[in-house]
Amino acid sequence: MGRLAATFDYESLRNARISENQARLVSLGVQGKISELRAKASPAKPVETSVKKSCKKVYDRSSLRRSDRLKGKSGEVLFNSDSLRYSERLRARSVNPLKLNRRRVLGNGDGEEEANTPANAPRLKVDTTELRPSPEVLSRRCDSKGRGSVYDPIFGICCHFCRQKKLCGEEDCKRCGDLDMDEPCLGKTDCSVCHSSNGVLCRACLKVRYGEEMEEVRENKEWMCPHCQEEKGINPYWICNSSLCLKKRKMVPTGIAIFKAREAGYKSVAHLLMDKLQKAANHRKY
Template identity: 65%
Template sequence: MGRFPAKIDYENIRNARISENQARLASLGLQKTISELRSITTPVKSPKRKHVKVNCSSVPLRRSNRLKQVNPSSSDALISARRSLRLPSDLSPNGIDYEAEDKRPANAPFVDVRLCHSPEVSSERRCMSKGRGSVYDPVFGICCHFCRQKKLCGEEDCKRCNDLDVKQPCLGKTDCSVCHSSYGVLCRACLKIRYGEEMEEVRINKEWKCPHCIEKEGTRPYWMCNSSICLKKRKMMPTGIAIYRAREMGYDSVAHLLMDELQRREKI
């Protein structure tokens, strides 16, 4: 009970000192100075800008130079969006309607030669090895699903890459007998290194299927495409240059190595 008076005395002394200090500051005029400093340092809010709506109808539209040359009253005004050179046009240079034909294989896509200008391929520039080839051609070259290189193949009998005959299929690229899509287009080197298959065997086998179709059918467990695109879709890390490790361990290709690793993970 004796502690309460001591606490009351302390509060009284504290309040008295506060009053004394305030009176001293008032006599010196410091309170006015402090308020002035606060008003100076306080940031002034800038007024909000009003949004001015622009009438777009009075502003001319930006048009492509290609569309500026078209007469709106003519039939050329109905121009569709930009299309790939591989997509079929109305008629080929020989007057053939490719849209009425059956679906072309993936290793023989259509190229409209009227819209492209590819440099002549000389024997000096061509790589005669049966690998991926060495000449990049964005028009006549067919993109491999794994290495994604649009290069002309080094096959001696390939009329598409040697004679630039767009009607012929590329002998250096595969074509899946089921999907006929870009997933089944592989060059000779990627076919051998990544999947352990030979191009000559694939040409003879008219029922050859790409890894995507084999996986979809489920006829070969754990067999799948090991390209970086497909592995990322599975949330798996790309294998990189894994052929050296696969051969050291006695596997025919990277796909065989990956298939064995997936089997062991599932058992664990």
């Protein structure tokens, strides 16, 4: 009861104070000004934005830009050599001897390529006197016997596995030491069957990737590359394990797998891969 009485007294006092304040404002004449200020302070009505009507664009029906081929003028273009953008090589305006260094010499001048030319002895058709490396560079050639220490894009022979065009590190190699183009490279192999670049391997890649020695390959005049061995079925599951050949087989390249192969007791990476392929084939049979 006490709380209700206190509330009633507060409300009555509040209403009486409000009435007193309003009467005072009227007596001062500021009631109208307050209403004007409230009207000005009220938010204005938002302006209605006009909605743009989409109109369909009418395209010009003039003739379209067609190529000369679709216009039926292909014959004129093809026979007009000036209208086509050909390279300097196709226009035969300039011949760079560096781009012709891999062409083999034609035998006997009869227009036919020399038969069974070793892949480890490609003959150059350019004047090599101006392109020879300096004696200082050739002196560092035998610092590394495995692959050679001198990279030469002109005289170097590309290895199928490491793809390094290096002069070999064999001391008695006339091809890389004296740059005698009539001699084969002693530091690169050559397949007796295909005589192609697939059978060109340097000493290091031949040893690490296939477990063969260069001296044994030189003595064996009937040595065949892994590609030819697989094609003839001489050694089952013996394949080339270069990254290029493995990607063609849709297989993951082995990378540096020689340490793993030797830890497992294999002679080379090719022996490790051959064993894996044989086990996989036997597993599919059963």
